[in-house]
Amino acid sequence: MTKLPARSILAISITLALSSTVQAAGFALIENSASGMGNAFAGAAAVAEDASTTWFNPAGMAELGDGSHLSTAGHVIVPQAKFTDKGSWVNPALTGGNIDQAQAALTGKNDDGGKPAFVPNSYAVKRLNEKMTVGVGINAPFGLETNYDDDWIGRYNALDSAMQTININPSVAYEINEQLTFGGGVSLQYITVELGSAIDSAAACRSIAGAANSGDLLLSCLRAMPTLSNQATDSKVVISGDDVSFSYNLGAMYKPTPQTKIGVSYRAATNHELEGKADYTVNAALQPILTATGVTRFNDVDVKAEANLPDSLSLSVAHKVNDKLELLGDVTQTGWSSFERLRVTDKNTGAIVTNVDEKWEDVTRFSVGANYQYNDRVKLRGGLAIDKTPVPNAHLLTPRTPDTDRTWLAVGANYKLNKTSSLDVGYAHLFMDQTPIDNTSEDNGYAIRGVYDSSVDIISAQFNMSF
Template identity: 40%
Template structure:
């Protein structure tokens, strides 16, 4: 039964993660539910169970015995677009539908193992989803010619080793083998072409690529821990297929050529570099009841200057300019030990958006956001515990004023996005 479950895990992770990012960009911080209640403050020095290895492989060195940890986070995005001054391709006010709940929901699972190889050396393995996003706008909304569906997801296999150099110092590192899937769709305006209806452009592809992670933990005192970790960028070369469907009438061929396509179907590819992340964390045990946690992280979103779809049949490249910036995230949290069995968690975080004003798109209408979190842990027995956490993530109102290179075909999109995310997570951990 265990072998069968292990074989199914990758399918469950990749299938379930087709949802939406809660962190800035399309990053998913929800790699466990243990840290959710603290807004993932102190992530690079939190070694309560095997799941801590994702944020810092050196966390494995503090674990005792063989450990297993698995969990799931339910992430629900609500995103709406309020039209204010959008125009249609003719230049008149666009009376199309506002974007209603363009966000989506997903279950994001995780799985971890920790196996001591010797007194000071520990092996770890993790299966998780570090990136994922889905926005789905209706095909008759006011911005249909800019975006309808965007769906990206990554599944990550991570093998780690940690070594306890001394009681004060631990080091760790690992390799990552990652699968990345992407799908994008957009409506194409058929009105300018004799007798044609609108069409749908869709492209999908996938890729496998390698990455690595490194970490260190230093304990200046029995009550204080400081950790630093780095997770590398991963360069993906996605290959897949595209299709254009829906153009009709005598103008169908002209419409296809006008949009730069030599054929209605074909092969395509996209190169994308998923960003690296650098984390500095600290925790301090004030007394036998209170623990304070802090976290500063940096993600190199400037590695994503554009999304360029290239075609093998000579069709013109489809380019979306992003010009994203690197981002910072600051988190703080506290744990309160109520009884030997119960622990309460609180957290607060500020998460900077990589999206610059003037370059915001409905594919990712991102804006700076604040995390408000709460959680609890219950020790079921000496060797197992259950964590639950909840986060409400509120993004600032995000203004859009988007004009394509061909406004006579796409119109102009002007309005405001309102977005929020709710996350509910549960994690089970045990020694075996």
Template identity: 25%
Template sequence: MTRGTIRALGIAGAFAAASLTVSSGAQAGAFGLREQSAQGLGLAFAGAASGGAGVSSMFWNPATVTMRPGFASEQSLSFINLSAKITPTVGTAPGLLPFGSSGEIGQGAVVPAGATSYQLTDRLWIGLQTGAPYGLVTKPRQDWAGSPYARSSRIFSLSFNPVIGFKVNEWLSVAAGPNIEYFRLTLRQAVPVPGLFPALYPSGSLKGESWSVGFTAGATITPAAGTVLGIGYRSSVHHDIEGAIGFPDPRQALAFGAVRAKLNTPEKVSVGLSQEINPVTRINLGFEWDNWSRLGDIGIVSTALGVPVSQLPLRYKDSFFYSVGAEYDWSPNLTLRAGLAYEDGPIDVSNRSARLPDNDRFIVSVGGSYRWSEKLLLTASYAHLFLERSRLLAGPGRDYNVGNIPLAAYTDASADVVSVGFRYQWDAPAAVAPAPLVRKY
């Protein structure tokens, strides 16, 4: 291994360590996070699988690691300002209805992500992508009409995805690598106690964490100059979460001891197309499928007794994401971009919960990049998420039912995302451009 390779891996590891500070808020469907690239956000993630999200396109398609010669690093920082409120209506338990709405349950979150690519030979690349593929932070008022269903929810994740890319020929590249993932959740809700005034209900909690491994794979095809088609796959990661349930009665907690639960994250298939219209204009298209339907009822089992303690009835459906974006080089140093996307999300009235009052959404985004020098590129983007007003129903006969306490409500939500980032080329690209595959003398 060369000294340059060791240096590349060392810097990539430092960027990975920086991601340990992540705090998450959901922007993609359910508790998925799509904020892995400031450049990609400006295009509403259109063409992310075909290189439209820069070096960070590795999140969607690891084969994009072969699209940049030399040694390059990219880092982004996204602030997600989620706003959401749950307003109870007639149909909620009469004893709880006077406690009113959830108040603002959205929590601002900062999500860092990064990617590094390093060219070893004219055909071989290595790379590392880091970030938070899943995240959620919602916190209603302590005492509100839906407190038996949610007092706070937090999901935190980290992923480390080293990849190896191979340029088969001038029009085909492939890549694959392991996806090492950490997942942690903390859920709190009120525990109804007969005869006790609802405002005095104690809280119960569920906490757990897991490390596990999946993989990513992908390919890029360049059928003609100025055209790139990419397809990427992120496998499900099978988490065996270990933790504990906090009961108001400590004797219950002692009796059940530790608990475990199995959670399988959804597979993701991403397809992207990037097309050069003229030397200064490019159009990008994107499609993503997430297999959220594999998240059914998550059983929570007592490790000591081997018996079910509770369950999380997620019962999500698959989600589909469609996007279109365009880039225009205003000058040799300034590129402007914009995008529009729609997501048919995994949550509807049949499985919507007070923890995650999600719905289908439209995304409108704008952004730009400025080349500060030959080696440094600065990027900033903004996106607004429009979520449809939605109905929430829980209680008898519904997926979410705590003590047969009915909850009927409307949810209103929206989000603003601001992302900034930079790309740094550690060497001179012209000096390390791939040699021709066939030399003629």
């Protein structure tokens, strides 16, 4: 236990509170409009029905017409990520390499890290003249949150994980002609991170006594903390940090016919340099050993880490079959290979705190959907999406981000309140594969082995106004 247990200072939680099982690949958040939710975000870069197009494709702002347009949405996310243990263990080095003893020594219960959460976003668009339209969006493009009980079996790998991102994105659209429009914008993004983990005080004490080659200290450890993995004597660490960074996005909208719109949208990577602290709460039985040996690795320290959030590229199509039916499709690639390694260092000395291979992979999301104009006031929506996880295998999966493949099934509706305002509602259920995890922490050698059984329900609502 010579390193801070900071397994995932990058892979963490959401903006204003989210869930343990993220709603798009990795820890990206796609829940940025309720109108899109009803279609599982099929055609998101081409539909351009309301001001939320500011986020999905800034070129789509020109499709909204004259005047000003506002959209405000909220999403209630109810995740489930139930873990069942199948042979987790303490570091086998602490039991003389005896695997059976290592498994028996790790005590704790199964747990569900998922917690309900609320995610808001807002957008405003205004046409300046016949060629130019401007807009701004405020939302949360990345995040996740996992909260486990203090006595769960994987507490030495992760307890609480929380990350919030708030993104402010002004943008502009310029119409070349009736068929072609280009758009672009700049993002100001704030990220804040907080990670908690338990520390096995008994194991730490034995490690310190062994490093000091002191039989007396070892006896003191065994008397004060005779049992490994005893939640009653655990210590804890919370690592926190934040940063502000900039990025950009580009988009284009092409209409080959009056019935068909093709949208392309690119959002560049955002590279954060987080700075913060590692705050320790040391158990009273361990503190005398630390004082006697002069060990300082459980002292509070300043830390820093990079968070390279991925770029994405979307191609969407929206085609009106007739006055009633519109068909939608979307392909989005996210560059999760940017999350190759997690490196955390002491801000003052530059010493490596943790340096872990992640080796995530780029992924592609596919979605199809349809809108049906039921009558003058009501439009019905539906959609299906296939969303693959960027985590390559069970060995790289962590309890902070128990990510897995998911299939979206979504429905929704738009209701016109009057000539200038409307209400969107959407619901999606995310079906997820049962996910094995077999992860050994490079920070402390503890292995979390088992299965996650996950699913997510999302309810969204959005108010739209034009004036």
